[in-house]
Amino acid sequence: MLRQDSLGTPKPGLTSLADPALNQETPPHLLRESLTPTALFFVRNNGTLPDLPRDTGLDWQLEVTGLVRRPLSLSLAELRARFPVVEVTAVLECAGNGRSAFAPSVPGLAWGNGAVGCARWTGVRLADVLAQAGVAPGAVYVAHESPDHVVGAPGQPALSRGLPIEKALAPETLLAFGMNGAPLDPLHGFPLRVVAPGYPGSAWQKWLTRLVVRDREHDGAKMTGLDYRMPRHPVRPGETPDPAQFEVIADMPVKSLITEPAADFTASGPLLISGFAWSGAIPLDRVEVSTDGGASWQPAALEAADGPWAWRRFTAFALLPGPGEVELMARATDIAGNTQPLEPVWNPRGYLNNAVHRIRGRVV
Ligand SMILES: Nc1nc2c(c(=O)[nH]1)N[C@H]1C(S)=C(S)[C@@H](COP(=O)(O)O)O[C@H]1N2
Ligand SMILES: [Mo]
16 A cells, blocks of 8 residues: 555646645636546545555455345456446536635635536446345445545544435446546545546545445435535525535536636637536536626537536637626526526535636727
8 A cells, every 4th residue: 555645646737725635626727628637637635545555456445235135345356347347428526616606605615616527437337236236125325435534533534425326326327447548546536436427526435445325315424414415495694504404415507617718818809708518417408608797698509418427518709899898608508497597596505506607808
């Protein structure tokens, strides 16, 4: 085992957040590729980086236990040999992405807009592994465990989240060992992580060592109270929230990000506005852009998706008002008619900010 102690090496070019653990986001103008290069992919660690194998990681052990007929203990080599290896291109977004825009401000990491990326993930279906273990009647949830811990508190797991059994058994949900055609990077969960397309990043457990099938929702680190939960009904700032009125975040909402031009651009003529749009379970319908503060919107062209869980590039050629300051906006809508709000919808922990992305610049 390689003693990494502990926090991991920051990636150059990303923006580091103030936190005891390593957390970095990608400036939106660097997210220009359909597959986010691993070197530019945001990092979200709730604690330390665990001790990791120095080699291929094929000896890494995964235990499958709890409400199963045949508890399993499999090495990564056995996982790869026993189950079909599949790939999925999927967006990974932190539920707290965009938190810094909430007013009044909320506790939690103050992400800008860059806690998101899209990669091609390689692994085996979690459903295939669970079928081999034989899920017993009464199973409703699968809990994830990993060896990372709270910085400075070795006995305290950093994060132990999970998935409702339906999502664990869904064909897109993987136990992944590859990212963008290479073995997982240590910062992204090498040797083994959960890939739960459409679900918040917190459900994508890294450095996975154990799955526990349960007869109730999981209660691990960051699964209880208000963690990764949204209120069923709006909660006003200052109100005392009642945790019983909150539920665990499942499918992520429709969203888009302008990657070009970059913030503080200067333009003189018609401008190409482009970026990516994505949604959780409900497919995208359209993207529009505005150059006049949302008074009028024009349709953007949407490229085909690399499967249902990938983001899609949008492009629009816009005439700019001017000269002077201008604000560009992009707004995505899914096929159920859910659309991005103009302003963030406040909630006590600052999750799921899918307000339209705005880029300011100058027309000369
Ligand atoms: N073991 C472990 N898995 C984890 C986390 C963690 O702190 N520990 N953070 C989660 C959160 S909150 C997010 S958003 C994603 C981020 O994945 P990335 O760092 O590969 O971008 O990992 C998830 N998996
Ligand atoms: Mo997250």
